[in-house]
Amino acid sequence: MRVLRQALAVATNFTPPSENEIAQILQRTAEFAAGGKYELYKTATGFDGTTHHPTWLG
Numbered sequence: 001m002r003v004l005r006q007a008l009a010v011a012t013n014f015t016p017p018s019e020n021e022i023a024q025i026l027q028r029t030a031e032f033a034a035g036g037k038y039e040l041y042k043t044a045t046g047f048d049g050t051t052h053h054p055t056w057l058g
Helices: 002-013 019-034
Strands: none
């Protein structure tokens, strides 16, 4: 119940970030997001189940 109450409080009190806050976040993370180094699951086949199991595609 404690976790549920905490989640409800977060949802109830949530305010979306302003456009300025979003721009600041994007500016701070742009360098890290640019090359895909931290998102290998999107760019490498090692995480692609269909690469290892092509029969899944039919």
